[in-house]
Amino acid sequence: MLRLENVSLELGGKRILHDLNFETRPGEIHSILGANGTGKSTLASVILGLGGYRDIGGRILFHGEDITALGVSERAQRGITMAWQEPARFEGLSVGEYLAIGRRGARGDAPDPAECLLKVGLAPASYLARAVDATLSGGERKRIELASLLSMAPKLAILDEPDSGIDALSIDCVVEVIRTFSRNGTTVLLITHHEEVAEIADRASSLCGGTVLKTGDPVAVARFFRNHCQECLHVNVPQLGGLE
Amino acid sequence: MTTGRSEQLEALAAAYEAGGGHAATLFDRSSASLSVSGNAVIGSNEIPGVHIEGTALPNGVRAIITVDPGAVVPRPVHLCFGVVPEEGVQEIVSEYRIGDGARVAFVAHCTFPNALRVRHVMNARMHIGKRAEMTYSETHFHGDRGGAEVLPALKVFLDEGGVLKNEFRLTRGTVGRLQAEYDAEVGRDAVCEFYAKVYGKMEDRIVVRESIFLNGENARGLAKSRIVSSDRCQSEVIGEVVGNAPFSRGHIDCVEILKGAHARASAVPRLVVVDDRAKLTHEAAIGSVDKKQVETLMARGLGEDEAVDVVVRGMLR
Numbered sequence: 001m002l003r004l005e006n007v008s009l010e011l012g013g014k015r016i017l018h019d020l021n022f023e024t025r026p027g028e029i030h031s032i033l034g035a036n037g038t039g040k041s042t043l044a045s046v047i048l049g050l051g052g053y054r055d056i057g058g059r060i061l062f063h064g065e066d067i068t069a070l071g072v073s074e075r076a077q078r079g080i081t082m083a084w085q086e087p088a089r090f091e092g093l094s095v096g097e098y099l100a101i102g103r104r105g106a107r108g109d110a111p112d113p114a115e116c117l118l119k120v121g122l123a124p125a126s127y128l129a130r131a132v133d134a135t136l137s138g139g140e141r142k143r144i145e146l147a148s149l150l151s152m153a154p155k156l157a158i159l160d161e162p163d164s165g166i167d168a169l170s171i172d173c174v175v176e177v178i179r180t181f182s183r184n185g186t187t188v189l190l191i192t193h194h195e196e197v198a199e200i201a202d203r204a205s206s207l208c209g210g211t212v213l214k215t216g217d218p219v220a221v222a223r224f225f226r227n228h229c230q231e232c233l234h235v236n237v238p239q240l241g242g243l244e
Numbered sequence: 245m246t247t248g249r250s251e252q253l254e255a256l257a258a259a260y261e262a263g264g265g266h267a268a269t270l271f272d273r274s275s276a277s278l279s280v281s282g283n284a285v286i287g288s289n290e291i292p293g294v295h296i297e298g299t300a301l302p303n304g305v306r307a308i309i310t311v312d313p314g315a316v317v318p319r320p321v322h323l324c325f326g327v328v329p330e331e332g333v334q335e336i337v338s339e340y341r342i343g344d345g346a347r348v349a350f351v352a353h354c355t356f357p358n359a360l361r362v363r364h365v366m367n368a369r370m371h372i373g374k375r376a377e378m379t380y381s382e383t384h385f386h387g388d389r390g391g392a393e394v395l396p397a398l399k400v401f402l403d404e405g406g407v408l409k410n411e412f413r414l415t416r417g418t419v420g421r422l423q424a425e426y427d428a429e430v431g432r433d434a435v436c437e438f439y440a441k442v443y444g445k446m447e448d449r450i451v452v453r454e455s456i457f458l459n460g461e462n463a464r465g466l467a468k469s470r471i472v473s474s475d476r477c478q479s480e481v482i483g484e485v486v487g488n489a490p491f492s493r494g495h496i497d498c499v500e501i502l503k504g505a506h507a508r509a510s511a512v513p514r515l516v517v518v519d520d521r522a523k524l525t526h527e528a529a530i531g532s533v534d535k536k537q538v539e540t541l542m543a544r545g546l547g548e549d550e551a552v553d554v555v556v557r558g559m560l561r
Contacts, residue, residue, distance in 0.1 A: 048543060050539055051535070051539070071542070071548075072539055072542040072543055073542045073545060073546060073547050073548065073551075076542060076543050076544060076545040077545050081543045081544065081545075082543050084536070084540065087540065088534065088536045088537045088540045089537075090537060090554075090555065090558050091470075091558055091559045091561075092557070092558030092559055092560070092561035093554065093555075093558040101541060101544045101545075101546065101554070102544040102545070104544075104545060105544075105545040148544065152544060152545070
């Protein structure tokens with residue numbers, strides 16, 4: 001479905017991604033585990049095609065189409081979108097309007113904004129008319145970001161740490177939302193630090209030094225991450241002078 | 245004469261609609277209203293608690309609007325000031341006397357839909373009594389030709405516990421030249437909020453100056469500006485808050501967005517603390533539309549131009 005072939009990226013003279021190869025399967029939840037600075041968010045930006053992350057080596061295929069040269073809008077129109085780790089805030093734009101923007105290009109059976117809010121645990125009557133601005137807490141904003149993706153019914157949802165900044169009691173709700181994406185046929189690329197969240201995935205990949213070290217069963221990959229990567233010395237990354 | 249006024253009122257009502265107003269409100273006898281075209285008062289309606297005196301001046305109108313103490317005005321008072329021809333001068337000298345404990349909202353429309361050479365000067369004074377609350381929302385429409393010169397000046401006096409929320413909005417059509425000057429003297433426990441939202445295009449020139457003097461203990465002031473300058477528009481926002489009294493609080497919040505390589509913007513915040521128990525703050529941001537906002541909307545499928553437009557329109561609401 002999504003396939004990255006030998007993707008490399010340099011930013012400011014520093015190589016951030018190294019010959020990265022990676023693939024997702026239709027409808028799966030695929031976790032990306034990695035310590036801080038290993039390139040997880042950069043990988044998300046590259047897949048989304050954000051400005052500054054387009055000049056890459058290698059290529060990106062989506063449903064067989066080479067999308068390497070496409071911009072963010074074109075990729076979104078093909079069904080690729082993202083929930084940011086720290087979502088933007090919009091003065092004067094209501095939650096209902098924000099959710100409706102994503103829904104414009106969605107499939108006909110995509111849920112309406114009120115349904116989407118209910119799925120992320122927010123009461124539509126209290127939130128649809130509120131502005132997506134600084135009056136929302138960080139946790140509320142992140143839930144609205146997830147609702148926005150639900151309303152878009154994308155083919156590929158990149159979730160960049162949807163569980164960060166969320167209180168412990170709400171983690172179950174976030175996990176349920178992630179499963180909802182998958183049930184609706186959306187492939188989820190789940191970037192997280194939390195092993196217990198990563199383990200809900202069908203498959204997981206461990207990222208270190210800008211490359212994928214291991215892909216497979218999420219519990220096994222989480223164990224690998226815990227044993228090899230949390231105190232990362234890049235010992236697993238030969239390109240960085242470590243040992244394989 | 246009656247026919248002439250009727251025709252003028254019709255033309256003004258059409259201009260009012262063009263500027264985003266609902267003309268029916270000007271004819272609604274249950275709402276207080278005042279309609280001025282050029283230098284003629286062509287419609288005026290009083291209701292219990294609200295008194296309107298309008299007299300012609302050589303180039304405009306003097307209006308005195310009085311709200312009785314304790315009056316709670318159930319519907320907004322509608323004001324319409326317009327110059328329908330392509331050329332003209334209109335000077336409005338207005339005074340608002342809001343009695344102690346009164347509560348009233350004004351919705352004003354200033355409309356110059358055909359302006360090629362129209363000069364509109366507004367000199368307004370507002371006196372808001374003790375614990376009175378007033379909101380004043382003024383929307384301008386200057387047409388598409390950039391031919392308006394608009395010079396509103398407002399002087400506000402807020403007595404103890406009085407509240408004013410004043411909004412100036414010019415987001416449709418062109419601006420022409422705008423020089424808005426607002427001053428407020430804020431008494432004990434009183435609150436003054438100034439909001440300005442302007443979208444400049446072509447060769448428009450925009451200057452917004454807001455000064456709030458916090459003179460009474462626990463007085464509050466906010467000057468919030470949202471300006472978008474596109475094409476070759478130039479904008480300047482000068483915000484000033486002076487903390488003269490203990491425990492007074494003031495804040496300046498200015499965002500100016502530039503669209504295009506030739507637009508220019510500047511912001512000058514000035515905070516003066518006279519009483520060391522006052523606290524004043526400011527924030528200002530000038531530049532292009534926030535990249536993350538635009539990319540977020542693009543990731544929902546919008547094109548870049550449309551995403552910028554959504555951000556800008558939201559900010560100017």
